Amino acid sequence: MNNTLLTLLLFFSIACSDKQDIVLHTNSISDILTYNQLLQQIGKERLYRSVEEPNVDGSLGRNKDGYFHVRFQINMTTISDYVIVSEDIQALETLYATIAYAFQHQESDGGFELVVPEEILNASYYTPPGPGDLLSGTAFFASSLGLTLMSLDNSQWYNQSAQTRGVREAITFMRPQFENMLNYLMSGSEILIQMDAQAPNRLLFDALAYYSLGEYLTRNDAIALAHEFMHAALAQTDTVEGYFIEGGGWDSSYNGVAIKLAMELYLLTEDTETKVLLKSGFLDATVWQLSRISANGEISTEGNTRVYEGGESFLGAEKGVDYVKVAKALLYFGYLTCEPAIVELGDAVIDYYN
Known part of the structure; x- marks a missing residue:
């Protein structure tokens, strides 16, 4: 587990937008941003990539x-x-x-x-x-x-x-x-x-x-x-590490896809109980995902159950890491937690695979 990033997630407080201040407390994630508002935070240049x-x-x-x-x-x-x-x-x-x-x-x-x-x-x-x-x-x-x-x-x-x-x-x-x-x-x-x-x-x-x-x-x-x-x-989800279980273990590609989808549902719903449920699922899974990504944006597939060299294929082609969805998940999470380092890591993922 990446302890530095985990510490940042749990204790960092910052105003991350000129339009609105989002003050984070320990273990908190913004519950006031809508999906469209989050897209505005990400910005058209990042989205266009x-x-x-x-x-x-x-x-x-x-x-x-x-x-x-x-x-x-x-x-x-x-x-x-x-x-x-x-x-x-x-x-x-x-x-x-x-x-x-x-x-x-x-x-x-x-x-x-x-x-x-x-x-x-x-x-x-x-x-x-x-x-x-x-x-x-x-x-x-x-x-x-x-x-x-x-x-x-x-x-x-x-x-x-x-x-x-x-x-x-x-x-x-x-x-x-x-x-x-x-x-x-x-x-x-x-x-x-x-x-x-x-x-x-x-x-x-x-x-x-x-x-x-x-x-x-x-x-x-x-x-x-x-x-x-x-x-x-x-x-x-794994009760110790928090990742979404795929094929009986972890997978850094499919976990990235799952946290992206869970955050989209979180951003769309206005129901408090549903938000709490989704947040409890994607928080630990995202922290685990961060532990699988190098500072240069490379997503490790070591130990993956599905996507790795010699792993699953689809229509005759070996599956690769779904880096676009992983990067999008990092952007979501970075803005939901007001953590610029995670936003920058999302950029690094796109840079690495492009």
Whole structure:
């Protein structure tokens, strides 16, 4: 455990914004910042560094080579986060293109087409996905969409500017498609909670999908389900070290993803009890994560259960550390705790892997 960073976290007090003073006490994390306010603290320059540029048609990730599945649109939040802070109309229109692209491939049951590239279909490693895999992939995308929609909904510029009217109306028109997707995920919730039972990061993706879309669409049934997934994930932390347990042990990539998602849920909810629960989960897990990162930004994979040299693969390629999400988690935590050293470490992670 990095004792210096732990001491800083527990005892450092500072006013970290010209706009508002956040005084930290021992073991405290800000409970007054909203998601959009935290993005403002991070700033558009930092957010822009992580933006994934889509193709002209709005495709992201592996969809850029031809539509594969909606899960690969997950990085739309890198664009929406930038939009919230920059208030850039061109970036907003690009964001809309990524949403529209996804829903061009929605099926009547609310799920999405799967179009497996021929080279993967013919590969020895390929196994056709089951219903649970498709639900899980859709939940990844839905968590990103829900976060995007909630952040837009809480933006004064988005809601009131004449510039944004066209995109606002287009997104509002898509509301029945969002409802259909949420219904698809709700109908598959028992499959999801069984399939993701031993993967807290995926349970938190599911929770964020249900919660954010539930809030946006005023669906209390989805919000209640989000809490079920949230509790299942938070029950899976190591009682000594605090990390989220993946594959029976620790993993510095998946733990980083889990704390990012837990902090996003923390920032979105206004319920005090839920905030306390989430904070107790991500605090120790983040302190453990800090112990796995060198000052130059390198994330150690030594002892990982899933992501390491010779570890898990996805679609024929060995998994690498999800440094973008780890860096984002550090930025969240640095501003929530008013700790500049952790913000700088988040910058160092991006610098190291770029």
